[in-house]
Amino acid sequence: MKNRQVVIKKDDQNSSRNTTNSAYTVRNVRYGECQKNHAAGVGGYAVDGCREFMPTGEEGINGALTCAACGCHRNFHRREVETEVVCECSSHSSLGSS
Template sequence: MTKRRVVLKREEPPPPPPPSNPSMASANSSNTIRVHVRYGECQRNHAANVGGYAVDGCREFMAANAGTGDEEEETDGTLTCAACGCHRNFHRRVVETEPSSP
């Protein structure tokens, strides 16, 4: 059996450029942007050690201790998925931004 190497590239949008005009920066300082990060489906390849490709089908990341109120701190339980048991880094990262004013 021949092993195959698969390379996956992830593209994220570039950060917005800083304002070029200092007077514009002070005028726009009242506007803020809310960034919400969530983690989607699991992309872990469970058959990588045998040269195949198989994912478990976990649809969305759920922290292992989601009900304890420790969502602000990143402990071992919050970095482990309760559904599939893998680390949060194996899940697709989805960044949602929305403008908001004070």
């Protein structure tokens, strides 16, 4: 299974010229078990038991969206997002007179 990591940078608009504030939101996206209902056509409910998404190809090609274990599209797999906010606290520049 392949984990994805997305980094979003947020700049603090209220920072003064001597202070630098920045915060990053780090999101790890993981695709879990397949939730496709294979018996929907006959009015039932049955899943295939695929425990995690495994892409059939490399990132950037069509195979990256198809599961090697069950053959379903990635959208049928449960999406798990872990979000973490990382803050680089302000650094004050010292203004001294010489």
